[in-house]
Amino acid sequence: MPDSGMLRRARSLAALVGILILAIVTSPTASDGSRIFLQAGNLTDILRQISLIGILSLSMTYVILTGGIDLSVGSILALSTAVTAMFLTRGYTTHIGVAILTAVLASAAVGALNGVVIAATRIQPFIVTLASMIGVRGLAKWLTSNQNIDIGFGRDLAAEFASIFREKAIVIGAYACAAALFWVVLARTVFGRHVRAVGDNEKAAEYAGLPIRTTKIWVYTLSGLFSGLAGVLYAAENHQGNPNAGVAYELDAIAAVVIGGTRLSGGKGSISGTIVGTLIMGVLTNMLRLNNVDSNVEMMIKAVIIVLAVAVQRERN
């Protein structure tokens, strides 16, 4: 009997291939007759555009596998953009690495706090991360006095940072490295097995003596850390620290995870599925935009795709 996980993945891959074919067929043509969708520039546009949500959805997969949820990732991303831009533009440091490290560590600290509260109090992750979604957004706005911190185009440190980290190769590379890391850790390490076990059956995991609390603290810390990394990339791409950045990104990340076949109640799912889910949304968006489909219609089509994608992957018992 084939592994049901494999089958699920095959189905979501089939959905991706289907949308790719549709995108190629419907693609408008450039003046030289080539299909715009297939241009290297367009394909790398898609990869760059999905990279931030892609990174968020990788760590979100771990969180959801443990049976949790992390609603604070968008707010943490905003905090990270703010810290990055503040350090670069206000002379707190003369080294780009220090600014990035501070932003990522601050974000990881917020994630760790989420994890500790969840592990220690057993308050539902939805509530804990909802609270930090609100609180961290407030922190980002407070730190910046509601102002965007613009990163200019001159020759200063901040501009240098932006010109390096907004490069397509860097952004896509960061996503690819993160994806490889999350894939290997989930598939090949003891920690990865614990992540699945906690979400599959917490009681059983507890009786088996698995480190449930430590595992939970780690997945939320990772979620914070990678949200921070996404924030650094956001700051470079958009040339600004923005306390209002990333609103509703948590929902896009969760959508990518569930389209990829990960069960929202935990235990079952995969990083490869999440990557496919992210690609489905990215290719779909690009296809609709290339054809100038009304953005309101775009939202309706996406809604249908989300439900369809999950419906066809549902387990039959």
Place this chain on the structure above:
Amino acid sequence: MRVLTTAGLAAASVAAAGLTAMMLLAGCGGESKTKQYVVAFSQANNAEPYRAAQNAFMTQLFGAQPDVKLVISDAQQDNSKQVAQVETFIRQKPDLLIVAPNERAALTAVMGQAMEAKIPVICLERDILQPNYTSYVHSDNVAIGRLAGQFIVDHLTKKYGKPAGNVVAMRGLLGVEGEINRDRGAKEVFDKYPGIQIVADPVADWIQAKAKDRMTEVLRARPKIDVVYGHNDPMAIGAYLAAKELGREKEMVFVGVDGLGGAAGGIRKVMDGILAATFVYPLCVDKAVEIGNRILHEPGFRPEKGYVLEAVMVTPENAAQLYEKFTTKAMQ
């Protein structure tokens, strides 16, 4: 069972594909023989009434020209989304790109890419960090703030015989250019008259419902208010509703900014006697379309780098006349 599921997937995919294909085809239409121009407009956020009015007006103006096809994308107030949408437009190589940037820094680089791709770019209403555009059509919020400030000074002078009184400033989203400059322009004027005091300046984020709540608190705390200066019309209207609820709307006058046409816009509210005045913050669309058309149709045309459009004051005397002018077909 599995075969069934897979069949279901296939059927569902085909259905979705069919649905999408239909929508895509609907957009194509027949090819005409004359040169068709494609104008792409990247809008920052359709949800704001001002921006919805821009879209409606632009659709109306370009719609009157059979040789122009207008495409509008909505970034839903998200920088990354707007950058992605502009990137996609660049791939499509439109004959003209109009961008109403969500925020200055975020859109600067990608608009530069459009220029590099030899696409004429018109920057609409909001500035960017570098002049990565063919032309920039905008208005001046400091000037509007000054006009509003002067109107309030004149009103108070008429009321008391001297420029004195209590003003409430209802503020928009902090940190936004429009908010900063509409506030600054008015304060420049008030600062000349020590008798005029700003007794409260709550923040209501441009939203009518929030302005009503904030104004209710101000009304409880302040027994005497002469003028409410809302940095946009919805907030001025929200303040009016709060005052009306407490039976104090006759005690003060309400001044707004934006002056949109249509039944829900500020000009109508001046006609209805709710606002004492509003200031038409130009949609900038008519000028952009005019320049855009010349770029499309006149090969040698070189537009100015920038066009500043004047604000118009709306009072009960000229409201009915301006209502006609600023109400587009889509609003009726």
